[in-house]
Amino acid sequence: MTSDRVPVVVAARRTPIATKGARLAHVTAEHLAAPVIRACVDDARAATGARADIGDVVLGNCMGPGGNIARLAALAAGIDVAVPGMTVDRQCGSGLSAIITAGEAIRAGDDRLQLAGGVESASTAPTRTFAGIAYFRAPFAPSGFPDPEMGPAAQALALRYDIDRHQQDNYAARSHQLAYDAHRLGRFDEEIVAIGDVRVDDGPRAGIPAMLGRFAPLFAPADGELNGTVTAGNSCRISDGAAAVAMVPAGSRGTTPGLALVAAATVGCDPALPGIGPVAAITRALADAGVTLADVAAFEIVEAFAAQTLAVLHLLGLAPDGVADPRVCAQGGALALGHPWGASGAVSVVRLFSRLVRGNAPAGTLGIATAAVGGGMGVAALFKVVR
Template sequence: MAENLLPVIIAARRTAIAVRGGRLSQVGAEHLAGPIVRRCVADAEQATGQRAEVADVILGNCMGPGGNIGRISALAAGLHATVPGMGLDRQCGSGLSAIITAGEAIGAGDHRMRIAGGVESASTAPVRLAEGSPYARAPFAPAGFPDPEMGSAAEALAGKFDISRVAQDDYASRSHRRALIAQQRGIFDDEIVSVEGVLHDDGPRQTTTRLLSRFMPLFAEPDNGTEGTVTAGNSCRICDGAAAVAMISGSSRRDAPGLALRASVTIGCDPALPGIGPVDAVRSILRKADVSMSKIAAVEIVEAFSAQTLAVLRSLDLADDHRVDPRVCADGGALALGHPWGASGAISVVRLFSRLVRQDAPAGTLGLATAAIGGGMGVAAIFEVVR
């Protein structure tokens, strides 16, 4: 694809991330996403110096109210009634997949702007019923296939890759430390839009790093001699939040700096080990983009669990028993900030935008975003700084 036809992100924003039942618990999904959509449009208009013609609003969402969250959020944002919208569910990869979907439409020749991202209001998610009884989630696989809960799947990866409790706690501590430093330095300030006056993430905490060793394993099986290593401390918290980007064709960006979508891959894996999905996705996308990992300047992975994240990073030679590559989640990740499922993949892209575009990385610098997906999938995208 010619460079000027590559889809380019020229604006990227998110809400603060609040724990379920916390400061954003009274805000429905469309009212989390609406201000972000509106701000992305305004940022894009400022960057290009021209009025935006929004072709679509594409938002990922996992457990929300239904009713096409993209369209509802577009209306809540105050966009013209002619602007359509679309909801997308690829579980924890939803936000990133929505951005990829927007980029594919632009790459196919429709150069109008798209707003894409994700939103999750875990606090206001409706209760779902199956055969008259409430259930926590829909199946990720049909009967006869493995369909583990995500925590149990993370514990399985810890066993398969011999990832100790200490290593998991150390990684969680790293995420909190880095997020606290970023928060104190105001690194998140330019990406957060106020919703209900909330401007700071709940998650990063000094106390968490001191208390990690005290958390009890969640999936121990004493009858089978299994002590367990996955705890609430080295797992992400369920949260409320939204994130989105404004994406246009490179031919219409008018020298606005941004992130061009170079390549994307979504791929399936063994549903018994869903957290390992990013490994093949990343390997595939590096081949597709014809770049080596050494050329990637920034990596953002959705940190659902320390065990799951370390299994991926070790498989990609981005971590071992003694170190984690500093390119990975340099300002902390979902273990510290929280995991609003449908939004988290988009939050990763917002983070790349801040790390690379807002912090003046030179043109040509590459960033990678990736996430594991329930049911056994991985999604990855490579972005390139343009100026």
């Protein structure tokens, strides 16, 4: 493979992220994704000065109605009917896996523009039934394997790694404060595509940090103690949203700045502790690239729960004494903004693009996007700024 075939993200956009049942509740998944896809195409063509052919549209989605959401969104975005679409389901890692998959097409020799990302409309997700019984989600693991809900799984991590309520609330407060400051300073403005009259995220919320101590525990710890530590305040909100990127081979980007996809890894872990998956994925991606954690300037992890995020950071050595390294989600994360499952991994890449490319980081600066996945997996991608 020549260096010309390295995939480079040259455009990155997302919708505002809205809480389930709130301002985007009436918008179906394909109509959340379509404006973002269209914006990425327009941005990429304006930046490169070329009307590159589009090779594929690859979107992650978890809980939608099926029917290949990527194809629906591509058509709704006005993409030529000759361009195919593929929908990826790796649960909370879906959006990031879609971007990695699109990058693999470029590495394999496809020199066309690739569009990839993720979308979730939790508000319009259908109810599923089997044998007349309705259920919210399919199993993450088969009979005979642990298959915890994500909240209790986060509580189990808090217990195993001694992450107390104070540490979790402090991390959640950090996410809200950083995101609030970023919003106030306009750090999200260039990445957001309005959906109708919805132009800003539902979060962050300035008053949340002061309220965190009032939230009641949601789950009893596995050791039978009376009081858990995972609360609604230090957990993400289920949300609606979409995010996407446009990728081109390095050889056709010209002088357009972007994020080169250097390495990626997807790794399995114990289904009983699914939130720990990013540890092995990050470790493998770094090893494949021949770099270390110290070489990375920016980390974007999908903050499903403060306990889960802190457990990952603890094992990586990025949360000494329970305090997150300043490189991690430096403008807030899903605890403040919300977690649209199939989109969140792609939101992490958009956030890296804003922090590093729009933020004028020098060429060679490294960033990592990562997510934990139900059923026991982690996915991570390492990017490098090119100018």
